Amino acid sequence: MRLSVAAAISHGRVHRRLGLGPRSRLDLLRNLVTALVRHERIEAPWARADEMRGYAERLIEYAKLGDTNERAMRMADFWLTEKDLIHKLFKVLAPRFQPHPGSYTRLLQIPNRDGLDRAKMAVIELKGNPFPPLIRPRRDTEKTLLNQLLKGYREDMQRAAAS
Amino acid sequence: RVNSDGKPAKFQPPPKPVIIDKQKQREERRFLSPEFIPPRGRTDPLKFYIERKDMIQRRKVFSIPEFCVGHILAVTTADPYANDKASRFVGICIQRGGKGLGATFVLRNVIEDQGVEICYELYNPRIQAIEVLKLEKRLDDNLMYLRDALPEYSTFDVNMKPVSRLDHEEIPVNKLQVRMKPKPWSKRWERPKYNIKGIKFELPGKKMKEAQKWSQPWLEFDMLREYDTSKIEEKIWKEVSEELKK
Numbered sequence: 001m002r003l004s005v006a007a008a009i010s011h012g013r014v015h016r017r018l019g020l021g022p023r024s025r026l027d028l029l030r031n032l033v034t035a036l037v038r039h040e041r042i043e044a045p046w047a048r049a050d051e052m053r054g055y056a057e058r059l060i061e062y063a064k065l066g067d068t069n070e071r072a073m074r075m076a077d078f079w080l081t082e083k084d085l086i087h088k089l090f091k092v093l094a095p096r097f098q099p100h101p102g103s104y105t106r107l108l109q110i111p112n113r114d115g116l117d118r119a120k121m122a123v124i125e126l127k128g129n130p131f132p133p134l135i136r137p138r139r140d141t142e143k144t145l146l147n148q149l150l151k152g153y154r155e156d157m158q159r160a161a162a163s
Numbered sequence: 164r165v166n167s168d169g170k171p172a173k174f175q176p177p178p179k180p181v182i183i184d185k186q187k188q189r190e191e192r193r194f195l196s197p198e199f200i201p202p203r204g205r206t207d208p209l210k211f212y213i214e215r216k217d218m219i220q221r222r223k224v225f226s227i228p229e230f231c232v233g234h235i236l237a238v239t240t241a242d243p244y245a246n247d248k249a250s251r252f253v254g255i256c257i258q259r260g261g262k263g264l265g266a267t268f269v270l271r272n273v274i275e276d277q278g279v280e281i282c283y284e285l286y287n288p289r290i291q292a293i294e295v296l297k298l299e300k301r302l303d304d305n306l307m308y309l310r311d312a313l314p315e316y317s318t319f320d321v322n323m324k325p326v327s328r329l330d331h332e333e334i335p336v337n338k339l340q341v342r343m344k345p346k347p348w349s350k351r352w353e354r355p356k357y358n359i360k361g362i363k364f365e366l367p368g369k370k371m372k373e374a375q376k377w378s379q380p381w382l383e384f385d386m387l388r389e390y391d392t393s394k395i396e397e398k399i400w401k402e403v404s405e406e407l408k409k
Contacts, residue, residue, distance in 0.1 A: 012204065015387070026381050058386040078384040 198266030233301035
């Protein structure tokens with residue numbers, strides 16, 4: 001059995017390869033998750049933010065189980081390197097997201113990084129944060145064809161009604 | 164017999180005997196068979212639904228008992244080259260694999276000092292009977308290490324009588340710690356990746372510590388690897404038990 005070919009094919013593999021290895025990848029994502037819980041809105045390379053999004057949402061789901069739950073506490077203890085954030089997670093974020101069943105984060109792309117690498121960057125934020133809202137792309141703008149036609153029709157009607 | 168009015172009493176037929184079909188009552192399942200649970204992936208759930216319908220159809224015709232890894236089973240298959248056109252194999256179930264109609268289980272036994280493992284498919288139409296001879300759970304989910312254990316742990320009497328058990332009792336867990344043949348083994352069972360609790364390791368402490376070098380303590384905290392099947396299991400359990408009752 002040619003194991004080398006099997007290792008080179010990555011059909012169905014969901015985890016990206018970041019950092020130096022699996023441990024390093026988890027440490028990187030852990031730092032990002034800690035920063036997100038502390039600042040509630042961070043900028044990071046898009047690939048890392050995308051990986052981190054899944055872990056952040058699962059962490060909040062664990063937090064929703066309550067801090068008396070042994071597993072939830074161990075998970076929070078591992079994933080949050082700054083221990084004062086464990087309190088914030090269970091006392092502030094879990095009640096905030098209690099009514100929501102699903103997505104707790106928002107991922108939006110921003111212009112590429114200014115340094116030499118021109119990396120694809122993204123901003124990831126927890127919903128319900130206290131900062132001013134981000135500029136989200138609205139699919140329905142005034143510049144779409146249908147909206148322009150409707151605007152023209154409205155103006156025609158107004159002109160006909162005025163005259 | 165005369166009533167209080169003086170008229171003859173109306174004939175009351177004797178009450179109908181209530182037939183309690185003990186065979187059917189004993190068929191209650193305790194847990195869902197693992198091959199019904201669909202694996203995690205991007206396949207259309209329609210495929211699993213169709214497969215489940217076929218599996219239930221087969222189960223209506225041929226009763227597959229529920230068993231775990233560690234139970235001792237006897238399987239009779241149709242064999243055109245055997246004397247009675249049927250061959251019977253008794254063995255301990257060491258592994259249950261596959262999902263859907265291709266679900267398999269491997270039975271192991273040692274016959275005349277030769278270890279024999281046969282991989283049967285649960286939904287193979289050639290299988291004529293599956294009997295559970297002994298219900299007993301072991302400490303692990305995968306008993307492949309019995310290949311490297313002393314042969315006495317894999318020998319089972321071919322003409323064993325089924326051990327009678329009462330229903331509505333927990334399946335007993337056999338906390339047997341198996342002794343192994345000297346190394347080399349087919350796999351390095353002492354490594355934490357296999358997480359085996361049923362072997363009595365007689366290796367020196369240095370080797371055990373060296374094996375712990377391959378432990379990945381971060382793996383239990385990797386949340387995206389967890390597959391929570393409780394809700395899916397409940398839905399499928401309801402669906403399957405309803406269909407089987409019809």
